[in-house]
Amino acid sequence: MNQAFDTDEAPIRVTETKDRILDSAEKLFSEHGFAATSLRQITTEAAVNLAAVNYHFQSKESLILAVLLRKLEPINQRRLELLDEVEAEAGDDPLSLEAVLGAFLLPVLEAKDSRVQLCNFPRLMGRMYTEPGDWMLRIFPQAFAPVLARFQPAFRRAMPGAEIEEIGWGMHFSIGAMAHYLAGGALLKTVTMGMADPSDTAAALPRLVAYMAGGLRAITGQKEISQ
Amino acid sequence: MNQAFDTDEAPIRVTETKDRILDSAEKLFSEHGFAATSLRQITTEAAVNLAAVNYHFQSKESLILAVLLRKLEPINQRRLELLDEVEAEAGDDPLSLEAVLGAFLLPVLEAKDSRVQLCNFPRLMGRMYTEPGDWMLRIFPQAFAPVLARFQPAFRRAMPGAEIEEIGWGMHFSIGAMAHYLAGGALLKTVTMGMADPSDTAAALPRLVAYMAGGLRAITGQKEISQ
DNA sequence: GTCTATACGATGATAGAC
DNA sequence: GTCTATCATCGTATAGAC
Secondary structure, eight states, X not given: OOOSOSSSSOOOOOXXXXXXXXXXXXXXXXXXXXXXXXXXXXHHHTTXXXXXXXXXXXXXXXXXXXXXXXHHHHHHHHHHHHHHHHHHHHTTSOOXXXXXXXXXXXXHHHHHTOSGGGTTHHHHHHHHTTOOSSHHHHHIIIIIHHHHHHHXXXXXXXXXXXXXXXXXXXXXXXXXXXXXXXXXXXXXXXXXXXXXXXXXXXXXXXXXXXXXXXXXXXXXSOOOOOX | OOOSOSSSSOOOOOSOHHHHHHHHHHHHHHHHOSTTOOHHXXXXXXXXXXXXXXXXXXXXXXXXXXXXXXHHHHHHHHHHHHHHHHHXXXXXXXXXXXXXXXXXXXXXHHHHTOSXXXXXXXXXXXXXXXXXXXXXXXXXXXXXXXXXXXXXXXXXXXXXXXXXXXXXXXXXHHHHHHHHHHHOSHHHHHHTTTOOOTTOHHHHHHHHHHHHHHHHHHHHSOOOOOO
């Protein structure tokens, strides 16, 4: 199937089987979700045998993780680059909390309105946080731990004097707010009575930053602003 | 199977088949999640025939919705009662934002550490927000719309002068923060470096209230508190 | 109206030949 | 590495007993 010609010449291997599976899986998962997409749909779309997915990946869940990791890595790399810039600009001063939040959010939101076949992908990321199973044990050290290791000190530098536990609570809530925005569509439109467009990431970014910054400051520092 | 005795006396029907299915489904869904629980597990646990679940409920998804609605209704009723009290205390003054948030959060958090077999249930509620499918079209008018209709004006009364769209964004983010706390366990412990106990709802409530209040105020009103 | 027995097509996974 | 063949299990549908 991969052999385009039966000559001795090395065939122009446009796409490896493994990558074709990943591409088709990503596309179908984005369009129909994890559960609604069968391995047979994926292998048919990829023009690959069904058993190949169990050879390259052990299970459907592992395939899902592989799809997610492949998209997550450039996002996380971008996050770290942006954080580098924020820290470089700040010098020895405390970091801007809004700038740190922006470095965390911008790469994900950029992926939301990127091109063609990936446009629905962030919905998967949003759902990822609430799916059960042991996926976190496998995906976390590889994808989240490095980002967390850099952003946790950054948040402390942005909120000097705040207790670490309170920052952690605030980060947890903030991740939930972000994931819910990424995953959801209909609810936002309902709750704003049709005023907000879920696909307008340019409108979402400043609001997410403002909301998270206000929440983090309230939970860590000056508690009672009282209206 | 439901006939405990073969006399003419009306048997002491301890549990109806329909309720036994709901009870078993709720228990198993809470423990293992929706996808990982098969209808055969449920009917076996409930000591009921497999086809009974398709007689009383049409499909597995409808069963899930029935399980959720059964738990959600008393929670929402409690929310409205608490909101009544908040409004009664306020008189003609603006509402306390923290009090409104407390009325929204307390009933859900109470369900989190309630008794026995339901203790894992809120994880389902947390996941519900991010599950795909058309569940919202069916569950929303019945369960969410009445609560939204009462709380949306309450938030406006608690933040006079704020634009409705911004309040909507803030409510959306807040729902995400709440859902992520309800659904998640491991991530909170990681992000707080073991300092926070996800099952300690008494610790979570004031922090959720403070975070949401700070976020809502930042997104609607005085934007720049600047550290 | 309630419930049971039984069957159907599709799924994720695996073993073994090439 | 790849493919065919096969497996147990899944959600669902139906015919018929009480």
